[in-house]
Amino acid sequence: MLEIKNLRKSFAGFQVLKGVNLTIPKESMTFIMGGSGTGKSVLLKHIVGLLKPDEGEIWFEGQDITKLSERELQIVRKKIGLLFQEGALFDSMTVFENVAFPLVEHSRMSSKEIKLKVEELLQAVELLSAKDKFPSELSGGMRKRAALARTLALNPQVILFDEPTTGLDPILQITIMELIKKIKETFKLTCVVISHDLILALKFAEKIAFLHEGVVVEEGDPEKIRHAAHPFVRKFVESALLDKKFETKEVEHEL
């Protein structure tokens, strides 16, 4: 589905990606994990062509995205959506107008058809009641859901999520991830999720890839990651699971 080969990128002499190799299977939920500043978001921006690599290839539907012109990339971007960390909703538009925007731009639908489609999408993300609100009036979770509805509007095949649960409380994190899972199954999507949260990854991912020092050091299903041999991944897993134990004990103690 998506194949990343030997991707390298430097900023001002500092090499962020040092030869990333990764395959993302079709209609899967793949988590890309790693510490802060390891280039996870940089990798996502390469996949949608917002950044050009210094070296390497990204193959999607038989073409190397890194070699495409801006005009050719526009066709690819209708098939690959990106959900930004803060949603990147247009703050001068209501939720309805935000979700309708890609349809107005790219479809030949009538305004009545657009209205129906937008309402259907907002229903899917459980946000229909907030359709007339502006982004500034929404909570963090609502903004992410509105942005998800907007991303879904063009019927993409792949959606990239840049830390979709960051800044949300644990209950909302699970709600958002369950929503992503539901939407993935409903729309038969390939989902790529950037996250720090290993617990969520172990629960929802079908594949997890660990990015460390600019390369993928470990990849596989959650079970393989749980028993990974790489020292960094091991430490990451142990820390996350230890935190989880502490949380569980504290809750038990409080109860």
Place this chain on the structure above:
Amino acid sequence: MNFFSPIGRLFLRFIEDAGGIFLFFWQSLIFTFTPPLRFRLFLKHMEFIGVRSWLVVALTALFSGMVTAYQVHHALVKFGGQSVLGGVVALTLTRELGPVLSAIMVVARAGSAISAEIGSMRITEQIDALKIMAVNPIQYLVTPRLWAAMIVVPLLTAMADLIGIAGGYLIGVLVLGIDHGIFVARMQDMVELIDIMSGIYKSIFFGAFLVTVCCYKGYFAKGGAEGVGRATTEAVVISSVGILISDYVLTTLFF
């Protein structure tokens, strides 16, 4: 060595900005002919840049015309030439004050807002979101504003010419006692079509220049809210100074 290095840096920055602004203008112009034609946005920006600026431009022109009449009359009285007051006021306004003051007022009212709006879109990833939705940000954000400014700034200038001359007439005829017939006749004698048109041509250039600079500074803003503030200040300073410098150059070309 230390003395020359800041000058060199400043010069390099100037060259970089000048080249960037020109390329940005060129791209915006080229995208005019790329579908979809954004007529509705063009009208919206005409309303924002033009209609909402008319009052501030009218007031500036009125008082500039009035004060010009006073000052010129004061000078003319010394050698008994006050009868040419109407002509001098009209020439000053149509050739210089009308286009320059209108453009500077548009920079202050609309240009700063444009720069801040686009800058805020940049730092909240809304411009990247446009790209992701396969919408060309320059064609969407800059091209309609460019054409709107190239049309409304000359219209505002024509209005400023008229109101400024009316202000000069008020002072000249009603306060300083110049005969109505003489005031109008001298104006007709001294002002030629090229005087009016040179001001209008200048204002087309000023409109394109100020919008390009303000959009460019906002588009490449970085560094959070502080960066947007810095971009807006730079946009207003560069536009205003640029208008005054280019006014001199254009005047030497016309006459």
